Amino acid sequence: MSLIHVVQNKCPKCHQGQVFSTNNLLTFRPATMKESCAHCGHNFSKEPGFYWGAMYVSYALATFEMAVVYAICILIFKFDALAISNLIASIVVVLGLFPFNFRMARLLWLYLFSGVVE
Numbered sequence: 001m002s003l004i005h006v007v008q009n010k011c012p013k014c015h016q017g018q019v020f021s022t023n024n025l026l027t028f029r030p031a032t033m034k035e036s037c038a039h040c041g042h043n044f045s046k047e048p049g050f051y052w053g054a055m056y057v058s059y060a061l062a063t064f065e066m067a068v069v070y071a072i073c074i075l076i077f078k079f080d081a082l083a084i085s086n087l088i089a090s091i092v093v094v095l096g097l098f099p100f101n102f103r104m105a106r107l108l109w110l111y112l113f114s115g116v117v118e
């Protein structure tokens with residue numbers, strides 16, 4: 001698994017076709033996922049409910065982002081460690097990054113369980 005291919009929205013098998021219809025990671029339109037790779041035909045929808053597990057990846061991404069924003073508030077902006085503004089800033093950033101997290105979680109989940117051994 002190459003992280004560069006995940007970020008570039010490439011197929012886990014051939015690294016040529018796209019998984020989502022657009023490469024823009026920060027679009028606020030709902031991300032449309034293709035059923036299969038246009039280049040090699042690799043099936044992106046393994047089974048019903050396959051992407052439910054991507055919620056765990058999304059949770060980990062959001063937790064990491066909240067921790068980074070919280071640390072930035074304390075270390076750079078010198079906010080009090082227990083200030084509510086740290087929590088509010090973290091929540092705003094994670095909500096703003098929701099489209100990014102949604103796509104990255106699904107792509108990482110697909111790469112983890114694509115069954116392609118390199």
Ligand SMILES: [Zn+2]
Nearest residue numbers: 011014037040
């Ligand atoms: Zn492919």
